Amino acid sequence: MGILHLSIELTLDLIALISGIILIFRAKDNYPKLYWGIIAVGIGLMFSWENIGWLTIVTDTPEYNFTDLLNIEKMLKWYALANIVVLFPTASLSPGYLNHFRIFTFLLPPIITITVGICYLGFNGVITPIYSLNEIIPNINNTDVRLRICIFLLSVLTPLFILTHTMICTKTYRRINKNMYLFIGFLFLFLGIYILFTLNINEFIFNLFGITAIVFTVLFSILYLRYENPFSDHISMVYNTNKKISQVENSPQPLPLFSTIETYLKEHHPYTDRLYNIKDLAKSLNEKEHDISMAIKNQGFSGFREYINCNRLEYFRQLAVENPEKSMKELMFACGFSSRATFYRNFSDKYGVSPSKFIDNQYNNKEVLI
Incomplete structure (x- = not known):
């Protein structure tokens, strides 16, 4: 034994x-x-x-x-x-x-x-x-x-x-x-x-x-x-002050660099490249990788990868609404995900529904409007 x-x-x-x-x-x-x-x-x-x-x-x-x-x-x-x-x-x-x-x-x-x-x-x-x-x-x-x-x-x-x-x-x-x-x-x-x-x-x-x-x-x-x-x-996020705790949807006040990062990503969507990394972002903005990483973490993200995946998920929702004729697999790759398992897990954790369920809801809502 x-x-x-x-x-x-x-x-x-x-x-x-x-x-x-x-x-x-x-x-x-x-x-x-x-x-x-x-x-x-x-x-x-x-x-x-x-x-x-x-x-x-x-x-x-x-x-x-x-x-x-x-x-x-x-x-x-x-x-x-x-x-x-x-x-x-x-x-x-x-x-x-x-x-x-x-x-x-x-x-x-x-x-x-x-x-x-x-x-x-x-x-x-x-x-x-x-x-x-x-x-x-x-x-x-x-x-x-x-x-x-x-x-x-x-x-x-x-x-x-x-x-x-x-x-x-x-x-x-x-x-x-x-x-x-x-x-x-x-x-x-x-x-x-x-x-x-x-x-x-x-x-x-x-x-x-x-x-x-x-x-x-x-x-x-x-x-x-x-x-x-x-x-x-x-x-x-949870906001805690004077022993009064409440849920708030917004993150802490962003650093100026984070606002620059947000603007750049929303305008150019570089994260659709599956190999996109923090080094590419730092080169595009002419900033140090460490400064970019700290600006992202200041907003409550664990690191660059989690932040980029959140942007990809938001972009997937946008593409799903704008391109109802495309399959979920096409949309998943279009927003930069390379792993189906990672995509499903991140989407379900963030929005509480599966990607397929989200697309079905969008389709049903469009039929009701018609």
Whole structure:
């Protein structure tokens, strides 16, 4: 049973690794997709290495050697990765919000805490053995026990703050979809497992943490392969001020460069070329690719590709009304889509109906008018 269990985990590890590599190459200017790809590769490599090692020595069921509670090394490893992963809701709901300064601000408490923990282990290294919760209070006066408790509390509270920051502090953000709720649910599940893993280590929790981590990575890697932003919709933005929340159809006030981009695309429709990219747009407008990308993200789009697909969808609707005699396939290629699956998925997600249903509605409405 041990070998079968590890073989399944190893298969998932390799899927995470491969999907992460694909995401890195397909990310373009979509930084959340790029960073998720890097995380998937890292987790896939780490778990693959560990499970391959187990397979070489396991004959039936692996035996685990568990150390004492509040282990500083394990808490610091969790703290580093957790604070990066919980940035994804903010990056997904508010594209362009996370600049280098804000990322550094969010990660400053973990950086300081991790540095203190590493320095303590490196220069002092005195660790009081604690094998049950009852042993914490009698040893509370020991420096390492206080440090371990502080690291544990920070490793729980800091990710929670970053996770909820977007919906509490930012003025506008993209509307949350069911995938984001699933993502947040996984994060809370991880938090619960981490707390148990830190305070009450046993074989079941050890295995649960590993399988949950790899399933989480594979699931959302697949979603990132299918969508530019799997966690939110651009159909409408949420406006949040003075604790009063409302849905607004318009995006934040556009930058002057974005208005220039909008005007150019509406006049020339260059996106009908299936190979059209941000480099072509930057050359046409004589602007830097980075500036164009940031102007697009300021409007709530995850990146150039999502924005261009939105323009293609709008153009498809225009062509469908103006050319009722053309087939859906002709219209799809005419507006720049090269993949039928991508076109159907994007159209249904944005408008709530399939392209064929939309065309049928247009035809029926025209018959009624006649």
